[in-house]
Amino acid sequence: GENVEQHPSTLSVQEGDSAVIKCTYSDSASNYFPWYKQELGKGPQLIIDIRSNVGEKKDQRIAVTLNKTAKHFSLHITETQPEDSAVYFCAATRGFKTIFGAGTRLFVKA
Amino acid sequence: NAGVTQTPKFQVLKTGQSMTLQCAQDMNHEYMSWYRQDPGMGLRLIHYSVGAGITDQGEVPNGYNVSRSTTEDFPLRLLSAAPSQTSVYFCASSYSWRAENYGYTFGSGTRLTVV
Numbered sequence: 001g002e003n004v005e006q007h008p009s010t011l012s013v014q015e016g017d018s019a020v021i022k023c024t025y026s027d028s029a030s031n032y033f034p035w036y037k038q039e040l041g042k043g044p045q046l047i048i049d050i051r052s053n054v055g056e057k058k059d060q061r062i063a064v065t066l067n068k069t070a071k072h073f074s075l076h077i078t079e080t081q082p083e084d085s086a087v088y089f090c091a092a093t094r095g096f097k098t099i100f101g102a103g104t105r106l107f108v109k110a
Numbered sequence: 111n112a113g114v115t116q117t118p119k120f121q122v123l124k125t126g127q128s129m130t131l132q133c134a135q136d137m138n139h140e141y142m143s144w145y146r147q148d149p150g151m152g153l154r155l156i157h158y159s160v161g162a163g164i165t166d167q168g169e170v171p172n173g174y175n176v177s178r179s180t181t182e183d184f185p186l187r188l189l190s191a192a193p194s195q196t197s198v199y200f201c202a203s204s205y206s207w208r209a210e211n212y213g214y215t216f217g218s219g220t221r222l223t224v225v
Contacts, residue, residue, distance in 0.1 A: 001169070006152075034214075041218075042218055043114075043200050043217050044214075046213035046215075049213055089152060096158055096166070097168065098214070101152055102151060
């Protein structure tokens with residue numbers, strides 16, 4: 001079946017450093033790629049998204065890139081802060097269905 | 111706006127018992143769905159609905175039923191609970207059935223333990 005692979009599963013960075021999370025999707029018809037942040041005990045929250053006709057999108061310290069040919073997309077967080085510590089999920093959507101990656105647990109050390 | 115409201119937050123069931131997880135949204139969203147979250151497996155789609163009266167199966171539908179009699183509510187029923195259904199369950203909604211155009215709003219989850 002269709003799947004989304006996400007790496008790394010755990011990422012630890014020093015405050016102020018950058019963090020990069022990478023995902024690969026298998027369904028070439030996927031056309032919408034959201035990223036979610038999940039804090040402890042809460043539901044995932046949409047933080048940024050990108051559509052298949054766009055290569056890059058930025059929102060303050062967060063950016064996403066998409067390579068449709070390689071079926072790769074990535075989340076970049078710059079100038080990380082302790083409040084960025086959470087689990088991040090990538091996802092790929094086609095039609096009614098969204099497939100999620102397994103998640104990356106990000107630790108930002110003060 | 112309360113967003114997406116899930117009840118209960120925690121539940122312990124015995125094997126073979128049945129129960130209903132409630133989900134309600136007050137945003138007039140067309141699309142609603144149920145996911146389960148298990149360690150190391152991300153979020154897996156159980157069932158979804160693109161509008162009142164319309165439901166369909168996701169990736170892991172066995173052992174679960176859903177119905178959508180109103181736009182606001184999308185309950186998930188466990189027919190005969192099994193230990194394999196121990197998980198955290200999330201309800202999510204989206205403005206349009208064209209899920210690719212809008213992200214999801216998630217509820218805060220129901221942590222279910224089946225003993």
